[in-house]
Each structure stands twice: as structure tokens, then as C-alpha cells.
Amino acid sequence: MNKKLFYISFLCFLFSGMLGYAQTRKELENRRKKLNKEIEKVNDLLFKTKKEKTSALDDLKDINQKITVRERLIETIELETKELSKEIKSNEHKLNKLNNELTVLKDDYADMVVKSYKSKSQQSKTMFLLSSKSFYQAYKRLKYMEQYKNYRKKQGEDIALKSDEIQAVNDSLKKQKKAKELLITSEQKQKKEIEGDKKEQEGLVSKIKKQESKYKRELEKKIKEEKALAKKIDKLIRDAIAKANKAKKGKAKKDELLLSAEEKTLKANFEQNKGNLPWPVNGLITRKFGVQPHPTFKGITINSTGLHIRGKSGDKAKTVFNGKVLAVQLLSKGRKAVLVQHGDYITAYNGLKEVFVNVGQKVKTGDALGKIFTDKVTGKTDLGFVLFKNINRLDPSDWIENR
Incomplete structure (x- = not known):
């Protein structure tokens, strides 16, 4: 009984280990597919855009x-x-192991066949029964003969099942080896591609170093403009909050x-959808939220107030959740911003060329708020997506769905 329990426990352990392999590889396979799609987006949105300058x-x-994406793909x-x-x-x-077990089964079965052949005559079986010293012994011999027959039949079935199992493992091995060959080929291709990318990277770094002061001034100007925009x-937002509170009864902090009761419900629903909100535009994040060191110039940091999402020319910014348009604002260079209130959460959509909504208008998830501005010189179509709780900025990537 103890041996049986040990055998069952061993099989469970072996199966769980194999399941662990499959699950881990499945996760890696999904990550690889996701990174391949990301590279396609990078090529499509960052390198296929027509640029005058x-x-x-x-x-x-x-x-x-x-x-960075390609390195993550190679690692995966x-x-x-x-x-x-x-x-x-x-x-x-x-x-x-299965082949060894099959050999034992076949040898055992062959031995039984030989023995059965030697005593196959009906006379031998009858004499075996008649030579019994008692009725009980004859009964036992008859049962033995039936059991032997059933055992031989079971051995034949076991051989067939074991053969099928071996065939299944063989088929699985062929698929796995083929998959491994394809992965190795894919890895070699990515390594070749990254060599070209790094050569281009080296050329750009060299160009920047030759005119470092010029590019630093260009960067500092851009950072200054972004700070002014954030301000x-x-x-x-402060003005819009004050205006909205003025129209309501009660004392606000x-x-x-x-x-209101309706806005409290909306706030709760918004919070319940954290991590599952749709993207405001189907694109690629080119800058993450928060303070981060500049990738080229040491000592210079960038404070990103939200996400920068690159889209395609003609793309529209869409609201990520039900709400009400809190404000529409004209920014610098003719670009506009739309603020949408979701309880005490506010989403801001910056960098619009046209606006399709008005202040106070109710909007639903996925409604188009405006057309995103496309820079004719650089060819870029960038949306600034910022998330606030009252006046406090939050990381939008924690709230939108992970792609």
C-alpha cells in the first residue's frame, strides 16, 4: 500500500513538473509574440513616418x-x-523509459505465447483439470486458467497502449525540435538586425558629440517648453475644479x-477598472511617466507628467472612460487640450489639432475627443496623456491595459 502511494505521489510530482515547464514556456511564448508586435509598431510608427527634417x-x-525592445526579444x-x-x-x-518498459512487456508476452503454444491442446487442459485431487483444486485450476488468459489479453492491450504512448512522445519530440530550430533561426535574425541598429546608434552618438552644445540647447529649450505646458x-485644472465646486452646494477642500452622488459612483467605477482602461490612441509609448535621466546627456533629467503616445497621422484621441468634459484649452503652437472628469479623477489629452467636444458635454468610453496634431516637419503624431486625482498626477500606465 505504501509503495502504491509513493508511486502515485511520484507521478503527481513528475506531472506537476512537466506542467510547470509548459506554463513557463507558454508565458515566454506569449511575451515573444507581444515583443514581435511591439517591434512591428516601432518600425511602423517611428521609422516609416515621412520626415522633412x-x-x-x-x-x-x-x-x-x-x-531595447529587440534586446528584450532576444533575451526572451x-x-x-x-x-x-x-x-x-x-x-x-x-x-x-517507455521503450524499456515496452521491451519487458513484449518479452513477457512472447514467453506466455510460447508456454501457451506448448500446452495449447484441449487434451492438455482437460488432463490438467482431471488430474486434480479434489473438486476445490479443480476449481482453483480453472480460475487460474481464466486469469492466465485474461492476463495475456491485458498484456497485449498494454503493449498497444505503450506503443501509442511512445508514438505520442515521438510526435511531441519532433514538434519541439522543430520549434527549437525556428527559435534559433529567429534569434540569429534578431542578432543580425540589432547589429545594424547599433551601427546606426553609434553614428548618431558620434554626430551629437560633435555638436553637443547645439543639441543641449535644443534639449533645454524643449524641457522648458514642457515645464511651461505642465504649469x-x-x-x-485648479481653475476648472474651483469653477465646478462653485456651482455645487457644500464645502470642498x-x-x-x-x-455629487452620481460622481461618487463614477469615481468608484473608474477605480474598479484600474489596469483595464483602453488606450486613448492605438499607438506606442515613446516616453514613460515620471522623472528619468536623459539617455544621452548625463546630469540632465526629464520630468514626464504623463505618457507620450505615438500614433499615425489622422488618429483621434478617445476618452478612456465615461465622464464629463471639464475644460478645453488652447495650448502653444495652436495645439489644444481636453480635460475629462471621472469623479475626482481627471484625464488630460494634450496635443490636439481639432476638438470635437464642448465643456460640460457627457462622453462615453471610446468617444472621439479630437484629432491629434501631426507635425509636418518631423512627421510625428504624438498625444500627451496625463492622469490626475484632483491636482495630483498619477502614472497612467498603471491604469491602462497592458499590451
């Missing part, structure tokens, strides 16, 4: 992003190949929205 800093940022392929190698080794071991949006 480019900045070496922007070009370097784009190529850096491409290299290598991990997936390792997991696949483990599965192949496990299956090869299993195949050897303008912050003031816009400074810079906090006073919520």
Missing part, C-alpha cells in the same frame, strides 16, 4: 527604443529555447472636487 536627439531616442527567445531544451530532454528520458495644465 529630423533631430539627431529624437532619432537616437527612437533607435534606442528599438534596440533565449529563455524560451532553454525551457524547450528542458522539455526535449525530459521527453527523451521518458521515451527511453499651464495645472492652472487649468482646496484643489479637490466636490462630488
